[in-house]
Amino acid sequence: MSFQKLDSLGRKLEALEHALSILGADEATHMAVGGGDKRAEAMANLAGMYHAQATAPEIGEWIAKAKSEDLDADQKLAVGEFERSYINATCLPTEFVERRTAATMRSEQLWRDLRAKGDWDTFLPALEGVVALVREEAQLRADVLKLEPYDALMDQYDPGNRVTGIDPIFADLKSFLKDFVPEALAVQEERLAKRPRKALNGPYPIEKQRELGLAAMRAVGFDFTHGSLAVSHHPFCGGVPTDVRMTTRYRTDEFLSSLMGVLHETGHALYEQGLPKDWSHWPLGKARGMGMHESQSLFVEMQLSRSPEFWEYLLPLVGQHLGEDAIPGWEIADILNEVNHVERGYIRVDADEVTYPLHVILRYELEQELVSGKLEASQIPEAWDAKMTEYLGISTVNDPKDGPMQDVHWPGGAFGYFPSYTLGAMIAAQQWAAMEKAVPDARAQMRQGEFGAINQWRSDNIWQAASRYSTPDLITRATGEPLNADFFKAHLKRRYGRV
Amino acid sequence: MSFQKLDSLGRKLEALEHALSILGADEATHMAVGGGDKRAEAMANLAGMYHAQATAPEIGEWIAKAKSEDLDADQKLAVGEFERSYINATCLPTEFVERRTAATMRSEQLWRDLRAKGDWDTFLPALEGVVALVREEAQLRADVLKLEPYDALMDQYDPGNRVTGIDPIFADLKSFLKDFVPEALAVQEERLAKRPRKALNGPYPIEKQRELGLAAMRAVGFDFTHGSLAVSHHPFCGGVPTDVRMTTRYRTDEFLSSLMGVLHETGHALYEQGLPKDWSHWPLGKARGMGMHESQSLFVEMQLSRSPEFWEYLLPLVGQHLGEDAIPGWEIADILNEVNHVERGYIRVDADEVTYPLHVILRYELEQELVSGKLEASQIPEAWDAKMTEYLGISTVNDPKDGPMQDVHWPGGAFGYFPSYTLGAMIAAQQWAAMEKAVPDARAQMRQGEFGAINQWRSDNIWQAASRYSTPDLITRATGEPLNADFFKAHLKRRYGRV
Numbered sequence: 001m002s003f004q005k006l007d008s009l010g011r012k013l014e015a016l017e018h019a020l021s022i023l024g025a026d027e028a029t030h031m032a033v034g035g036g037d038k039r040a041e042a043m044a045n046l047a048g049m050y051h052a053q054a055t056a057p058e059i060g061e062w063i064a065k066a067k068s069e070d071l072d073a074d075q076k077l078a079v080g081e082f083e084r085s086y087i088n089a090t091c092l093p094t095e096f097v098e099r100r101t102a103a104t105m106r107s108e109q110l111w112r113d114l115r116a117k118g119d120w121d122t123f124l125p126a127l128e129g130v131v132a133l134v135r136e137e138a139q140l141r142a143d144v145l146k147l148e149p150y151d152a153l154m155d156q157y158d159p160g161n162r163v164t165g166i167d168p169i170f171a172d173l174k175s176f177l178k179d180f181v182p183e184a185l186a187v188q189e190e191r192l193a194k195r196p197r198k199a200l201n202g203p204y205p206i207e208k209q210r211e212l213g214l215a216a217m218r219a220v221g222f223d224f225t226h227g228s229l230a231v232s233h234h235p236f237c238g239g240v241p242t243d244v245r246m247t248t249r250y251r252t253d254e255f256l257s258s259l260m261g262v263l264h265e266t267g268h269a270l271y272e273q274g275l276p277k278d279w280s281h282w283p284l285g286k287a288r289g290m291g292m293h294e295s296q297s298l299f300v301e302m303q304l305s306r307s308p309e310f311w312e313y314l315l316p317l318v319g320q321h322l323g324e325d326a327i328p329g330w331e332i333a334d335i336l337n338e339v340n341h342v343e344r345g346y347i348r349v350d351a352d353e354v355t356y357p358l359h360v361i362l363r364y365e366l367e368q369e370l371v372s373g374k375l376e377a378s379q380i381p382e383a384w385d386a387k388m389t390e391y392l393g394i395s396t397v398n399d400p401k402d403g404p405m406q407d408v409h410w411p412g413g414a415f416g417y418f419p420s421y422t423l424g425a426m427i428a429a430q431q432w433a434a435m436e437k438a439v440p441d442a443r444a445q446m447r448q449g450e451f452g453a454i455n456q457w458r459s460d461n462i463w464q465a466a467s468r469y470s471t472p473d474l475i476t477r478a479t480g481e482p483l484n485a486d487f488f489k490a491h492l493k494r495r496y497g498r499v
Numbered sequence: 500m501s502f503q504k505l506d507s508l509g510r511k512l513e514a515l516e517h518a519l520s521i522l523g524a525d526e527a528t529h530m531a532v533g534g535g536d537k538r539a540e541a542m543a544n545l546a547g548m549y550h551a552q553a554t555a556p557e558i559g560e561w562i563a564k565a566k567s568e569d570l571d572a573d574q575k576l577a578v579g580e581f582e583r584s585y586i587n588a589t590c591l592p593t594e595f596v597e598r599r600t601a602a603t604m605r606s607e608q609l610w611r612d613l614r615a616k617g618d619w620d621t622f623l624p625a626l627e628g629v630v631a632l633v634r635e636e637a638q639l640r641a642d643v644l645k646l647e648p649y650d651a652l653m654d655q656y657d658p659g660n661r662v663t664g665i666d667p668i669f670a671d672l673k674s675f676l677k678d679f680v681p682e683a684l685a686v687q688e689e690r691l692a693k694r695p696r697k698a699l700n701g702p703y704p705i706e707k708q709r710e711l712g713l714a715a716m717r718a719v720g721f722d723f724t725h726g727s728l729a730v731s732h733h734p735f736c737g738g739v740p741t742d743v744r745m746t747t748r749y750r751t752d753e754f755l756s757s758l759m760g761v762l763h764e765t766g767h768a769l770y771e772q773g774l775p776k777d778w779s780h781w782p783l784g785k786a787r788g789m790g791m792h793e794s795q796s797l798f799v800e801m802q803l804s805r806s807p808e809f810w811e812y813l814l815p816l817v818g819q820h821l822g823e824d825a826i827p828g829w830e831i832a833d834i835l836n837e838v839n840h841v842e843r844g845y846i847r848v849d850a851d852e853v854t855y856p857l858h859v860i861l862r863y864e865l866e867q868e869l870v871s872g873k874l875e876a877s878q879i880p881e882a883w884d885a886k887m888t889e890y891l892g893i894s895t896v897n898d899p900k901d902g903p904m905q906d907v908h909w910p911g912g913a914f915g916y917f918p919s920y921t922l923g924a925m926i927a928a929q930q931w932a933a934m935e936k937a938v939p940d941a942r943a944q945m946r947q948g949e950f951g952a953i954n955q956w957r958s959d960n961i962w963q964a965a966s967r968y969s970t971p972d973l974i975t976r977a978t979g980e981p982l983n984a985d986f987f988k989a990h991l992k993r994r995y996g997r998v
Contacts, residue, residue: 015544018537019518026521030529034724035742038517038779045514049548225533243534280537 002065003075006082009059010281016050018240025245028232054089074284081283081467088156091144092137100133104413111411118401120381127410128377131370134415138371150371153416158289158423160470163368165483166419169426170361173485174391177358180489181392184342184354184496191337198334203252204322212255212321213248213262216314220300221455222246222266223273235261237268237297241280244269255322256338260301267300268293270455274463285466288474290417294424295431296462302353302425303432303491304446304454306339308332313449342496344392346402353425354496358391360422363407367415380404427475429488431462434479501564502574505581508558509780515549517739524744527731553588573783580782580966587655590643591636599632603912610910617900619880626909627876630869633914637870649870652915657788657922659969662867664982665918668925669860672984673890676857679988680891683841683853683995696836697829702751703821711754711820712747712761715813719799720954721745721765722772734760736767736796740779743768754821755837759800766799767792769954773962784965787973789916793923794930795961801852801924802931802990803945803953805838807831812948841995843891845901852924853995857890859921862906866914879903926974928987930961933978 020043027039063086066079092100107126114123138149145152147162154161214229227244239245246265250258271287279285287293304310311332318326327334342352348359366383369375375383384404385397396403404410409417435457436442442454461478468474475483519542526538562585565578591599606625613622637648644651646661653660713728726743738744745764749757770786778784786792803809810831817825826833841851847858865882868874874882883903884896895902903909908916934956935941941953960977967973974982 011540012544012548015541015548018541019522019545022525023518023521026525026529030525030727030729032723032725032727032742034722035739038739038741041510042514042517045511046518049511049514223533224531226531228529228531230529240534240537242537243531 002062005062014281021240025238029230059086078282078284085283103129108412115405120400130413131377150368157417158291158471160472169485174361176489197337200254204255206250208322209250209255215317217266219449221451226273237265241272241275244272263305264297264301267297271296274459275466288467289471290420291423295427298425298428309443309446311335312447357422360418362387363418426488429491430479433487501561502568504561513780520739524737528729558585577781577783584782602628607911614904619899629912630876649867656916657790657970659971668984673860675988697833699753703754705749707821708749708754714816716765718948720950725772736764740771740774743771762804763796763800766796770795773958774965787966788970789919790922794926797924797927808942808945810834811946856921859917861886862917925987928990929978932986
């Protein structure tokens with residue numbers, strides 16, 4: 001049976017993915033410094049084996065034949081996702097992939113060097129090369145998938161997402177934030193006048209911070225029989241669903257950034273740990289996409305961990321793990337002053353949840369124009385500055401380092417990825433609202449550190465669905481309505497608005 | 500060029516080995532407990548890919564053609580080792596390998612269960628099955644390699660080792676130990692009468708023991724840019740030459756067993772770290788074999804780390820890392836009382852270096868008879884007891900747990916491996932003597948914690964040679980004469996004998 005061949009192929013690919021995931025996590029956490037070259041060589045070879053096996057011509061025949069075999073409903077869906085993966089893996093000619101890989105690797109290396117110097121002019125030719133290749137790639141994908149070029153790029157990250165669906169939602173959100181950012185800042189100013197920010201009473205020993213992070217992970221449902229927490233320079237959530245490798249990093253002068261980072265990555269981890277185990281070797285059994293994955297991390301980070309109810313539970317744990325003098329006399333409102341501080345800034349990754357969408361929408365708008373040819377790479381600084389000035393009231397015209405050079409995505413050729421971040425934030429808010437209908441006392445449960453019912457809803461509606469549905473369909477099925485900005489706007493108003 | 504095809508194949512196999520080695524080390528050190536099933540599945544799949552690639556029929560043609568290509572001397576040797584690997588990987592029919600793998604896995608699992616219970620009778624049928632398969636395997640290998648059956652088994656572990664070479668050396672050693680064990684015990688008794696063993700002043704915190712172990716590793720030459728030390732239930736030295744993964748385990752009531760274990764594994768690690776880097780993807784670039792590998796670990800453990808000179812350097816480090824009260828008033832002789840204690844015992848892995856060879860020779864003799872059919876599995880307990888009584892004066896007749904059930908080797912089908920342990924001890928002593936001719940003040944250097952010249956000699960004569968020569972040839976080239984027991988006997992006399 002051809003389906004059996006696909007099933008066996010899936011197990012082989014899963015083994016190579018397993019190796020690549022664990023080797024990748026190991027590289028960032030436990031590898032000896034001199035082990036990098038051989039590790040890179042080994043991983044490149046394994047990735048080559050993966051590509052060779054995943055793109056073998058006979059797979060197309062297996063998929064075609066499997067479609068007419070006597071399969072159950074899940075197997076039929078599995079064939080569909082095998083086909084989607086196969087098309088994605090084979091839609092670009094090998095010659096093009098090699099050209100693009102070489103160019104984006106060079107461009108990314110150059111960016112690492114020049115970003116620190118803010119040297120846009122030297123970097124520009126490399127970026128122009130990447131933009132030209134991305135346009136070519138978008139057209140190649142569009143031709144195979146019968147999509148618009150930018151949609152074809154987005155479809156890699158969030159299957160089913162289309163500009164026609166996202167544009168009105170982002171327009172709604174942008175229009176809302178135009179007035180809401182000033183409101184949130186004014187509310188914050190009034191609040192801080194009454195309750196000024198407090199100074200942290202560090203240093204906070206790393207070992208104690210680690211224990212606090214583990215306690216928080218355990219509370220929100222991380223399964224330590226299927227995962228662990230280590231330290232790395234850049235925090236990530238990697239590994240495999242049966243052995244999720246999460247990392248964080250620590251500063252000793254404060255503990256909140258590591259703790260919030262741990263909770264964010266725990267959101268990703270819960271999704272992976274919650275995927276259906278029997279399908280782990282099928283594309284159907286994988287997490288749906290980047291936007292949905294980000295919704296799971298932001299559900300934990302934003303919907304849960306930055307709420308006052310969560311801190312009713314967590315505040316005593318801080319004293320318990322860091323010591324009673326860690327934050328002497330702090331109340332929940334003092335913590336919220338810290339973790340929910342709003343500020344107009346240049347840097348996306350440092351932005352709070354109110355201003356973050358404007359950073360994303362700016363990039364989403366610019367990269368569509370870059371792909372379509374309306375904008376050239378040389379015009380980015382001016383266009384960037386115009387939008388930063390319009391959306392956030394700050395200028396980056398003489399500061400490419402903190403402007404268009406801040407992100408690795410474009411130097412690395414990853415166009416169509418940025419919208420996932422803000423879609424994730426909106427999906428998380430919409431999920432919270434849907435979950436709260438099913439679990440009306442969810443906030444009361446949070447106060448008790450009780451996340452069982454909240455997680456069960458997510459397991460039933462998101463995690464166990466894996467890749468059965470497109471991103472938009474999964475959202476609609478889980479929350480009862482198509483994605484829209486209303487829930488996220490309501491969330492922001494509740495947390496940051498004038499009451 | 501066919502040689503280029505072998506070279507490329509080597510890189511692919513190295514990548515899979517890299518993955519398997521790191522995944523194996525990771526499993527024992529950092530894997531979440533629930534990750535085991537998927538890890539096993541992934542590793543089995545990767546091992547299958549390795550086997551499929553390493554045994555592809557075209558490799559035989561590439562080797563044949565490469566032999567007449569215009570190659571340099573190293574490349575010619577490389578072809579020879581490619582051929583040896585290929586023959587070893589293909590000399591057993593797939594049908595047989597599957598049958599043997601299934602049988603030894605069952606037998607090993609059964610052994611794990613029944614060993615603790617000392618239930619020989621229930622275990623016997625499984626062992627009989629393994630013995631039958633081992634006889635079949637030995638004959639299959641013998642036919643291909645044109646060797647005697649037991650030699651064909653040994654050749655997997657130490658290429659070039661033959662019963663005709665080893666028998667006289669083991670006979671010499673056995674005859675020496677017959678008188679020497681009683682002498683060493685008498686000398687020890689007299690010494691202990693004057694200087695009784697002292698009690699350790701624990702507990703010794705694990706973190707401090709770890710620091711001491713790292714200091715000892717650093718002193719004898721471990722390169723921390725290409726390796727690390729972690730904790731596992733069973734200590735091992737794994738990973739890859741550019742990133743050696745060493746482990747130890749700790750008890751808090753004493754620190755010497757972990758420290759000596761760390762030094763033993765460091766010996767293995769130095770060999771791996773010292774292999775020629777440019778050949779790491781060729782069989783030629785691998786360590787020569789088990790006996791030679793054990794000689795490197797025993798060189799560090801026995802020749803260096805249990806010597807009085809070494810402790811002149813190390814004793815102050817103990818105080819420095821464990822605290823001045825760790826072993827109050829202890830002198831070097833007190834340490835040596837502990838680390839060089841001799842005792843007739845049942846268990847091979849707990850044996851000291853004086854009695855250890857008798858445990859090995861017993862097994863070497865019995866497994867030759869098992870392979871040839873002179874002995875049946877059912878007769879093992881009686882034969883074992885007879886030899887234990889003869890060699891060590893202790894009986895195991897009613898104690899299979901501490902007798903023939905103590906080792907995993909036979910249940911796992913690994914016949915021909917045991918001699919490597921004692922060959923390693925003899926090779927280490929012979930290497931020390933040869934090295935000392937080239938570095939006459941080696942003992943004085945050890946007192947200063949100076950191992951540069953000692954390691955340079957080993958690098959030049961052992962490590963950099965990798966698999967250029969058979970085991971016997973490598974010994975002769977490095978030490979100037981064929982392996983013999985004289986140096987090991989002299990070493991034992993010097994350390995344990997009557998002066």
